[in-house]
Amino acid sequence: MDDKKKDIKMRVNEGLDQGTVLFNVPFPKDLQKLDEMAPIIIKQPYQIDYIHSYGQDSPFFAGLANKVFLGTKCTKCGKVFPTPRKSCAVCGSPCEWLEMPKEARLHSFTVCHFGSESFLKETPYILALIEFDGADTLFLGRLVGVDPLKPSLDWIGMKLKMKFRRLSQFSPTDVYFLPAD
Amino acid sequence: MRKVYVVAGGVSKFAKARPDKTFTGLVREAYQEILDDLDMEAPQLNELIDSSVTSYFSDHFQRQLMAGIMGQDYLGLIPKPSHRVEGGGATGGICFQEAYKEVASGDADITLAFGFEYMSHVATWKGNEFIALASDVSFDYPVGGFYSGYYAMMVVRHMKEFGTTPEQMAHVSVKNHRNAYYNPYSQKPMKIGIQDVRNAPMVAWPLTRLDICTMSDGAAALLLVSEEGLEKLEKATGKTLPKVYVRAIGRGTDAMRLADRPHQTFDEFYKFNALESEKTSEAKAYYKELFEKGFKYPGVHSFRAGRMASKQAYERAGITDPAKEIDFVELHDAYTSSEIQTYEDMGLCYYGQGGPFAASGKAFLPNVEYGLTLPEKSQVPVNPSGGLIACGHPVGASGLMQGVFALWQLQHSIEKHFNNNKLQVPNAKTGAIHSHAGTGTYVTVSILQRED
Numbered sequence: 263m264d265d266k267k268k269d270i271k272m273r274v275n276e277g278l279d280q281g282t283v284l285f286n287v288p289f290p291k292d293l294q295k296l297d298e299m300a301p302i303i304i305k306q307p308y309q310i311d312y313i314h315s316y317g318q319d320s321p322f323f324a325g326l327a328n329k330v331f332l333g334t335k336c337t338k339c340g341k342v343f344p345t346p347r348k349s350c351a352v353c354g355s356p357c358e359w360l361e362m363p364k365e366a367r368l369h370s371f372t373v374c375h376f377g378s379e380s381f382l383k384e385t386p387y388i389l390a391l392i393e394f395d396g397a398d399t400l401f402l403g404r405l406v407g408v409d410p411l412k413p414s415l416d417w418i419g420m421k422l423k424m425k426f427r428r429l430s431q432f433s434p435t436d437v438y439f440l441p442a443d
Numbered sequence: 444m445r446k447v448y449v450v451a452g453g454v455s456k457f458a459k460a461r462p463d464k465t466f467t468g469l470v471r472e473a474y475q476e477i478l479d480d481l482d483m484e485a486p487q488l489n490e491l492i493d494s495s496v497t498s499y500f501s502d503h504f505q506r507q508l509m510a511g512i513m514g515q516d517y518l519g520l521i522p523k524p525s526h527r528v529e530g531g532g533a534t535g536g537i538c539f540q541e542a543y544k545e546v547a548s549g550d551a552d553i554t555l556a557f558g559f560e561y562m563s564h565v566a567t568w569k570g571n572e573f574i575a576l577a578s579d580v581s582f583d584y585p586v587g588g589f590y591s592g593y594y595a596m597m598v599v600r601h602m603k604e605f606g607t608t609p610e611q612m613a614h615v616s617v618k619n620h621r622n623a624y625y626n627p628y629s630q631k632p633m634k635i636g637i638q639d640v641r642n643a644p645m646v647a648w649p650l651t652r653l654d655i656c657t658m659s660d661g662a663a664a665l666l667l668v669s670e671e672g673l674e675k676l677e678k679a680t681g682k683t684l685p686k687v688y689v690r691a692i693g694r695g696t697d698a699m700r701l702a703d704r705p706h707q708t709f710d711e712f713y714k715f716n717a718l719e720s721e722k723t724s725e726a727k728a729y730y731k732e733l734f735e736k737g738f739k740y741p742g743v744h745s746f747r748a749g750r751m752a753s754k755q756a757y758e759r760a761g762i763t764d765p766a767k768e769i770d771f772v773e774l775h776d777a778y779t780s781s782e783i784q785t786y787e788d789m790g791l792c793y794y795g796q797g798g799p800f801a802a803s804g805k806a807f808l809p810n811v812e813y814g815l816t817l818p819e820k821s822q823v824p825v826n827p828s829g830g831l832i833a834c835g836h837p838v839g840a841s842g843l844m845q846g847v848f849a850l851w852q853l854q855h856s857i858e859k860h861f862n863n864n865k866l867q868v869p870n871a872k873t874g875a876i877h878s879h880a881g882t883g884t885y886v887t888v889s890i891l892q893r894e895d
Contacts, residue, residue: 301462308506319581345582345702352705370603370743372595373648374587378572381587389592389647391600391702391743400702400743402586413648418603433585 407440452847457835460563498538499839535842536878536887607798623829630835659835695751706739749788842878
């Protein structure tokens with residue numbers, strides 16, 4: 263009986279770091295005035311680890327860890343995708359792996375002075391669309407080795423070489439680009 | 444398909460944050476405008492409504508799954524049929540089209556489309572992270588996922604291909620912020636000049652803070668009806684309602700990853716993507732020269748989805764010269780650059796001419812003073828409401844907001860709703876609304892027509 267009484271204790275939200283105990287919340291005697299009340303705003307933290315599988319795209323990341331840049335090629339129409347995809351965007355047929363050339367060119371770029379929260383500390387950083395000889399589409403990567411504070415349209419077409427991060431993080435940024443010359 | 448009329452619409456006040464209401468409260472606020480417009484009480488209209496379609500973009504922003512049904516029950520529309528649609532930035536435009544289909548198919552006579560977004564749950568840069576999750580999380584997001592960065596790369600290529608300038612883009616910012624000055628629903632009415640845009644903090648080169656829309660809390664709603672539905676409403680209200688109908692809808696798609704966009708040839712462009720207005724010998728000669736210089740379509744500088752949506756809508760509507768046959772456009776200007784790119788997709792000018800078109804004055808309103816020297820007269824005002832840049836962009840509501848403002852233009856009731864007539868497009872008969880997702884992944888174009 264005594265144990266059951268203990269259970270009556272309010273045990274709501276103990277596992278959540280949410281809300282704050284507020285004192286003196288104004289409360290009118292006249293209930294008609296409740297609609298004039300200022301909104302109560304609370305903080306609700308939310309954090310999560312996602313378990314993400316690269317699935318059929320995994321060989322690309324294994325390639326980067328071994329200093330090999332893999333793209334795919336459609337087995338039917340022959341389109342070459344440097345951002346690999348095992349199903350062709352043009353005709354829907356299966357694609358097979360192939361190694362991309364080591365040299366590339368800059369197709370377009372921007373300098374990010376702000377970014378999503380996770381990237382704010384890296385600003386200013388350069389996002390670049392990379393083109394390869396013999397490929398039909400592009401690859402999104404990071405460009406280094408140019409001054410982010412002096413962007414120029416003349417950069418477009420620039421020959422680039424690729425570098426691989428020594429300690430692989432199994433991210434597309436395991437490869438990055440810099441001017442070839 | 445049955446004829447579908449758009450009879451009334453409502454927009455909540457858009458703001459950076461609306462802590463005074465939850466999202467359901469914002470939906471109710473937009474719905475109240477429909478009730479006021481029709482001079483009806485909720486029980487009376489609720490009884491007549493057969494179904495609803497609801498839209499919101501992000502479960503991350505909302506942090507409330509199944510939020511659509513909460514709007515439905517808050518309005519008192521349970522237990523009628525309803526479903527939620529989602530398609531990134533085009534969520535509202537898709538909602539409009541799905542509501543159209545509910546009525547056109549004969550499934551409903553009176554359908555309510557309502558959409559909302561509550562983005563102030565998180566800080567701006569976390570919000571940018573949520574939005575960037577609408578890019579491939581294996582290949583795009585980890586590289587520096589940031590939508591303004593993606594759009595900047597697209598326009599940098601546009602600049603390289605066509606000589607488009609940041610000053611031309613700034614014209615769009617000046618226009619839309621100034622238009623919004625006369626729109627009491629807008630979030631960011633501003634009287635600014637070209638240099639103000641260029642001097643604003645750089646976000647992603649060459650886009651500054653004034654080239655980019657902001658995040659918002661807000662809701663919008665539209666009522667779509669069949670001929671029978673219209674009769675029921677007219678009987679209930681005892682009023683003759685202004686007749687605006689959906690003349691055609693169109694939709695297109697493209698690859699999620701910007702990097703995956705194809706680079707087609709002249710022949711492929713003409714086979715798959717060219718509009719009627721681009722099939723004249725003069726247009727073909729222009730494009731021949733462009734492709735000979737190395738132009739590829741759509742690449743990253745053009746939105747094929749927007750083109751295909753326009754093409755489908757125009758073909759269904761029988762529009763062959765959009766710049767002449769459409770009186771105004773409310774388009775998805777999340778960025779000044781994307782407004783310029785969209786002029787081209789929608790055939791208001793040829794590909795490559797969007798920059799000069801932006802600065803020409805053709806997309807400006809005739810009765811607004813912009814403080815700019817514009818060489819040409821108003822031809823097809825674009826974003827007379829102020830667009831997303833200045834009205835705000837509560838994603839799931841934006842495409843419906845465009846529908847509401849377009850409806851009021853075609854009803855010639857801007858003065859009634861805005862308390863001034865500045866933004867009324869004179870004699871507006873045909874309007875287009877354009878809603879756009881991702882880096883151009885889903886795009887909807889709907890043509891609204893005032894009945895003579």
